[in-house]
Amino acid sequence: MEQHLTFIGGGNIALAIYGGLLEAGYPSHRITVADPSSEQGALATKMGLTWQADNQSAIRDADIVMICVKPNWVETVCQELRAELQQQTLVSVAAGVTTEQISRWSGTDRVIRCMPNTPALVKTGMMGLFSNPAVDAATCTAVESLFNSVGLTAWFDQESDLDAVTAISGSGPAYFFYLMEAMISAAESFGIAPSVARTLVVQTALGAANMAADSAHSPNALRRHVTSPGGTTEAACDLLTSADFTALVAAACTAAKARSEALSAH
Numbered sequence: 001m002e003q004h005l006t007f008i009g010g011g012n013i014a015l016a017i018y019g020g021l022l023e024a025g026y027p028s029h030r031i032t033v034a035d036p037s038s039e040q041g042a043l044a045t046k047m048g049l050t051w052q053a054d055n056q057s058a059i060r061d062a063d064i065v066m067i068c069v070k071p072n073w074v075e076t077v078c079q080e081l082r083a084e085l086q087q088q089t090l091v092s093v094a095a096g097v098t099t100e101q102i103s104r105w106s107g108t109d110r111v112i113r114c115m116p117n118t119p120a121l122v123k124t125g126m127m128g129l130f131s132n133p134a135v136d137a138a139t140c141t142a143v144e145s146l147f148n149s150v151g152l153t154a155w156f157d158q159e160s161d162l163d164a165v166t167a168i169s170g171s172g173p174a175y176f177f178y179l180m181e182a183m184i185s186a187a188e189s190f191g192i193a194p195s196v197a198r199t200l201v202v203q204t205a206l207g208a209a210n211m212a213a214d215s216a217h218s219p220n221a222l223r224r225h226v227t228s229p230g231g232t233t234e235a236a237c238d239l240l241t242s243a244d245f246t247a248l249v250a251a252a253c254t255a256a257k258a259r260s261e262a263l264s265a266h
């Protein structure tokens with residue numbers, strides 16, 4: 001039988017994960033959502049899940065407790081759950097909150113940290129995972145298989161690597177959306193209708209991502225393959241290169257990583 005999952009916090013990322021699990025056929029009666037907001041409760045109930053406003057009663061029957069609140073709420077939530085925790089494993093998706101902090105606040109060593117991203121909602125999420133050594137292999141496998149139903153997973157030996165994961169795949173969807181916004185604006189400035197501009201850009205992003213995922217070649221090789229000397233793609237890429245596009249993206253990722261490290265330091 002599937003593990004009983006309780007989500008503490010039913011916002012964006014919880015919806016992405018439980019929505020993806022439901023899409024993948026996970027039984028709705030094995031999922032509980034605890035959130036003080038009746039709006040989130042109504043959403044969960046509409047999708048056939050159990051909604052509880054009280055976190056402590058919500059975890060009583062849980063095997064796995066997914067902590068999906070904002071990072072500044074994690075300490076309060078862990079302290080609240082402390083008295084009810086027995087064999088449940090805590091899986092936190094909160095950016096920058098360490099397994100050591102969660103163990104200290106909750107009183108359990110059974111802690112896994114996950115850095116997911118919102119494409120989990122459409123089953124193309126990317127989840128970076130780190131486990132406290134106290135979690136047994138069977139539980140790690142069960143958690144990995146849950147997340148595999150909403151995307152791909154990668155385990156990391158060093159917890160500090162999750163700061164890099166946060167900067168690349170956790171925050172990464174927003175970088176691609178930003179590029180899409182800029183390309184849609186450019187298309188509109190050429191006189192293309194907004195709805196057509198959106199289709200041109202989104203379909204191109206999807207096609208490029210699918211090619212990169214399916215091909216044995218690197219993105220660099222794929223780019224060179226479509227860049228003819230003296231052609232249109234070369235004109236655009238030359239301009240991006242002269243504006244130091246690679247360094248700009250690296251600086252943006254470094255800023256996100258530094259922010260994740262700063263959050264962990266508290």
Ligand SMILES: NC(=O)c1ccc[n+]([C@@H]2O[C@H](COP(=O)([O-])OP(=O)(O)OC[C@H]3O[C@@H](n4cnc5c(N)ncnc54)[C@H](OP(=O)(O)O)[C@@H]3O)[C@@H](O)[C@H]2O)c1
Pocket residue numbers: 008009010011012013014034035036037040055068069070071073076077093094095115116117118170171
């Ligand atoms: N969004 C992403 O792309 C993303 C990616 C990776 C990781 N994460 C991590 O996911 C976590 C949640 O982010 P989010 O974007 O899903 O935030 P969110 O949409 O604000 O969802 C958090 C939910 O938790 C509820 N909540 C607040 N206090 C609570 C409590 N004491 N007990 C139970 N529920 C409580 C909030 O209710 P109210 O709105 O009423 O306060 C809200 O519905 C964060 O720690 C973030 O670092 C997010």
